[in-house]
Amino acid sequence: MNEHDRAAPVPTTKPPAAHEDSPHESELLLPGVVTEKISPARSAAVASRVGIVLGIAITICFVTGLISHWVQHPPPWFWWPANPVWLYRLTQGAHVVSGVVAIPLLLVKLWSVFPRLFARPLIGSPLRLLERGSIAVLVGSMIFQLVTGLFNTAQNYPWEFFFTTTHYAMSYVAFGALAVHLAVKLPVVRAALARPAAGSESPPDDAGVASRRGVLVAAGAAAVVAGVAIAGQSVPLLRRVSVLAPRSGEGPQGLPVNRTAHQAGVSEEARDAEYRLEVIVGDLRRQFTRAELAALPQTEAEVPLACVEGWSVSAHWSGIRLRDLLAAVGEYRGGDVEFRSLEQSGLYNRSVLPQSHVVDSSTLVALRLNGEELDLDHGYPCRLIAPTRPGVLQTKWLSAIEVRA
Incomplete structure (x- = not known):
């Protein structure tokens, strides 16, 4: 072949x-x-x-x-x-x-x-x-x-x-x-x-x-x-290049506001000279004026305010440690603590704080923000600030704090 x-x-x-x-x-x-x-x-x-x-x-x-x-x-x-x-x-x-x-x-x-x-x-x-x-x-x-x-x-x-x-x-x-x-x-x-x-x-x-x-x-x-x-x-x-970020630090005292005092309907009550914060520990209860809260030992903490929408801003808070405020009323023996707002309605007019956060040194009943008295829209006369919590649970315009049995 x-x-x-x-x-x-x-x-x-x-x-x-x-x-x-x-x-x-x-x-x-x-x-x-x-x-x-x-x-x-x-x-x-x-x-x-x-x-x-x-x-x-x-x-x-x-x-x-x-x-x-x-x-x-x-x-x-x-x-x-x-x-x-x-x-x-x-x-x-x-x-x-x-x-x-x-x-x-x-x-x-x-x-x-x-x-x-x-x-x-x-x-x-x-x-x-x-x-x-x-x-x-x-x-x-x-x-x-x-x-x-x-x-x-x-x-x-x-x-x-x-x-x-x-x-x-x-x-x-x-x-x-x-x-x-x-x-x-x-x-x-x-x-x-x-x-x-x-x-x-x-x-x-x-x-x-x-x-x-x-x-x-x-x-x-x-x-x-x-x-x-x-x-x-x-x-x-x-922050400067995030053109689509809806929240970026703009607002009173350098922090955004999701819900204003006017929207919550608490402006008059929050400014009322008769305002009292009621703290309940077991069978004991005590009411504090804002002046009495300011007279208690104050603590400072750097805790970011972070919200479910994704925005967060570092902030310098000062106020009373929660565990110290509870001790001023009675002995805290553990358990969750409920916070109630002056706001009467809404999904987040109250919150419950677990014990691990109650005893943490960064958890405050805050009176001041970034060196200034709390703005009304940020929770004046006082608000809760606790670490690793979403903003909706950082209850503003506090009216009562109660240790749950």
């Missing part, structure tokens, strides 16, 4: 690397004119990599959100430390920043997988049906959580439901749907991660198709910009 008698090798073709995990036209229930324009960057490689970062952001947001809810509405088993004093500032700041960072990542993720939503068959096996159902629940719940959470940072509530409980309940739905989705898609993710995401650039064309690398860089940049744009409300160094 001579050289010319040998069979010529059969040429093989391999699609460009950028198309290896992109859906083929025949796989989609879409018109050909549409599928021809689908960017190769809309691939499992991009979706998997963006999805990993998105999953991390959602996990941080979910865990810190649970902490915030449990601090405000503690179940019997929950314990939250009084130190370090900046702990709630960190967790709640991370909650809001991770939620905002997740927004551009979710948009890129949806962009990358959108054509696959029309892949054949639409229903198929029970596993595929589970996958489709988890995607629908995941996308719907995530959009709901991120949008309502973003509105909450600006204290804007254009809906009828109570945000706190609804947001808390939906967090389980969103995280559960994410877990199911990851379990179903794990083989696809592992296969996609085994290939380089940007080993080959997408071929240029008239439509200017973005490369996978370009999409990943753009997604990362958008996530960083979004995070920085909101992080300044809890990170002082970023």
Whole structure:
């Protein structure tokens, strides 16, 4: 057999690397004119990599959100430390920043997988049906959580439901749907991660198709910009560049105000010369005028005021240590302490402080803020300040303090 008698090798073709995990036209229930324009960057490689970062952001947001809810509405088993004093500032700041960072990542993720939503068959096996159902629940719940959470940072509530409980309940739905989705898609993710995401650039064309690398860089940049744009409300160094931070230290005495004395309807009572703070310890009770409170030994503490919307500001407080004030009435033998406000209505006109915070040296009945007498909107004549607590539980315009039996 001579050289010319040998069979010529059969040429093989391999699609460009950028198309290896992109859906083929025949796989989609879409018109050909549409599928021809689908960017190769809309691939499992991009979706998997963006999805990993998105999953991390959602996990941080979910865990810190649970902490915030449990601090405000503690179940019997929950314990939250009084130190370090900046702990709630960190967790709640991370909650809001991770939620905002997740927004551009979710948009890129949806962009990358959108054509696959029309892949054949639409229903198929029970596993595929589970996958489709988890995607629908995941996308719907995530959009709901991120949008309502973003509105909450600006204290804007254009809906009828109570945000706190609804947001808390939906967090389980969103995280559960994410877990199911990851379990179903794990083989696809592992296969996609085994290939380089940007080993080959997408071929240029008239439509200017973005490369996978370009999409990943753009997604990362958008996530960083979004995070920085909101992080300044809890990170002082970023305050000047956080253009989307709704709270950044503006307000009387350098602190923002969520609820004013006028809104609470306490302006006259707080200024009343007959004001008294009642302190109850067991069967003993005593009433203090503001002058008597000011005459007691005063203590100073640097405690940040941190709110559920994500903003926090360091502040210098001075007043009476709570444990010293209780001792001036009777012997404190442990237990939670309830604080009641002059405000008669509202969701947070009272709060309960656990024993670990009651005995902490940074917990004050504050009379002064940043070297000045408390502003009326910050709780004059006196307010509670305790470390690692959200602002809604730092009861203002105190009328009574009672040790629970």
